[in-house]
Amino acid sequence: MPTISLTNLTKCYDGNTEPSVDQVSLTVEDGEFMCLLGPSGCGKTTILRMIAGIEHSTSGEIAVDDLVVDSVHQSCFIPPEQRRIGFVFQNYALWPHMTVERNVDFGLRLQKVPAQERKERCLDVMSKLRILEYADRYPSQLSGGQQQRVALARMLAVNPGILLLDEPLSNLDATLRLEMRAELRRLHQTFGTTIIFVSHDQWEAMTLANTIAVMNKGQLQQIGTPDEIYAEPCNRFVAEFIGNPKINIVDLKASAAEQVSLANHIRSRIATNEFTNVCAIRPEEIILTDTANANTLPMSIENIMPTGGSWVIELSFGDDRLFHSTQSRPKWREGEQVNAYLPTSSLHFFDQANNRLVLPETDLDYSHLLLNSASINQKHTNQPLAKQA
Numbered sequence: 001m002p003t004i005s006l007t008n009l010t011k012c013y014d015g016n017t018e019p020s021v022d023q024v025s026l027t028v029e030d031g032e033f034m035c036l037l038g039p040s041g042c043g044k045t046t047i048l049r050m051i052a053g054i055e056h057s058t059s060g061e062i063a064v065d066d067l068v069v070d071s072v073h074q075s076c077f078i079p080p081e082q083r084r085i086g087f088v089f090q091n092y093a094l095w096p097h098m099t100v101e102r103n104v105d106f107g108l109r110l111q112k113v114p115a116q117e118r119k120e121r122c123l124d125v126m127s128k129l130r131i132l133e134y135a136d137r138y139p140s141q142l143s144g145g146q147q148q149r150v151a152l153a154r155m156l157a158v159n160p161g162i163l164l165l166d167e168p169l170s171n172l173d174a175t176l177r178l179e180m181r182a183e184l185r186r187l188h189q190t191f192g193t194t195i196i197f198v199s200h201d202q203w204e205a206m207t208l209a210n211t212i213a214v215m216n217k218g219q220l221q222q223i224g225t226p227d228e229i230y231a232e233p234c235n236r237f238v239a240e241f242i243g244n245p246k247i248n249i250v251d252l253k254a255s256a257a258e259q260v261s262l263a264n265h266i267r268s269r270i271a272t273n274e275f276t277n278v279c280a281i282r283p284e285e286i287i288l289t290d291t292a293n294a295n296t297l298p299m300s301i302e303n304i305m306p307t308g309g310s311w312v313i314e315l316s317f318g319d320d321r322l323f324h325s326t327q328s329r330p331k332w333r334e335g336e337q338v339n340a341y342l343p344t345s346s347l348h349f350f351d352q353a354n355n356r357l358v359l360p361e362t363d364l365d366y367s368h369l370l371l372n373s374a375s376i377n378q379k380h381t382n383q384p385l386a387k388q389a
């Protein structure tokens, strides 16, 4: 299967002041399942359309294996039909007057594949996608998920080296989406096709892709495995975009020196420097305990929100709010005090330009913050916390 390389790929639509895709460079390896992930309007579909050849680039280059398929600089543009790339759109546009089998057969007929081979390939792909029993039905007689599978079958029948999927699950309900995700994973394992998948749904991207490319405002932010992107976001945008509930952000520069705040205590325990702007911690990384120790901070439980199988707990410390998430039923009630541990290794730091900073490892020792409930009740008075000996 082919490899796709984008080098400084840029697209400026006529009349727009900002590029929709801005100097994007990435490689999609043979057999990889990559997801382009980012908020609406960040340029994901435009990249897909340029790879398919439906849109011309403004500058930069697209190569499939060693063959340049789009480069203004080299005056080269290979038309879509010669790229061996299949494209499944958000609305999968089946031919309404053709049966399922005729729809699946469509691309093979265009390629003038002999009748017997066409029949065999259609049967094979319909059976793999479990739509054989609907072969004689028309699209209007199928559910959304079944139509989706027909659209995929139509693409796979022509055996494209590369499959481009533009939010193909966006029109489906939650149950069907889940089924189709499993279907897509199976499909990728069975056919080994190189897939580029566009989504603005981080859950979809994390569960499906081998590699995620996070985009924002036309620019590539980070590329890596789902684990890498989650565990080591390269900037604040990626940290906040990935993760549900969202990562907690503590502005290290916001509070006055004498204020009771997480910022002050993190700053007093970690060797931050003048570049350190914000600290972040994922909700599930906060550990809550009954017993205070040298490494815990006293917090109040403001809210406990069940989300079905897990819980989100809103905590307060002084004027700061943190969200904790857990899959264990909380044993505390709203209004109670709890001790929170923020492991040093779970803290992320970002500079003024919002880029990730790696600070020297320091133990977060909160021993001077071991407060009794009386002192935590002072939280809204902005009194400095008494240090324990």
Ligand SMILES: Nc1ncnc2c1ncn2[C@@H]1O[C@H](COP(=O)(O)OP(=O)(O)OP(=O)(O)O)[C@@H](O)[C@H]1O
Residues within 6 Å of the ligand: 013, 014, 016, 020, 038, 039, 040, 041, 042, 043, 044, 045, 046, 047, 200
């Ligand atoms: N034909 C066009 N002419 C002018 N601007 C366009 C055109 N197509 C897209 N754009 C602009 O380019 C930017 C990127 O659009 P694109 O559709 O690639 O984003 P996206 O990340 O796929 O968004 P979504 O998730 O909403 O589909 C947007 O600001 C959009 O308005």
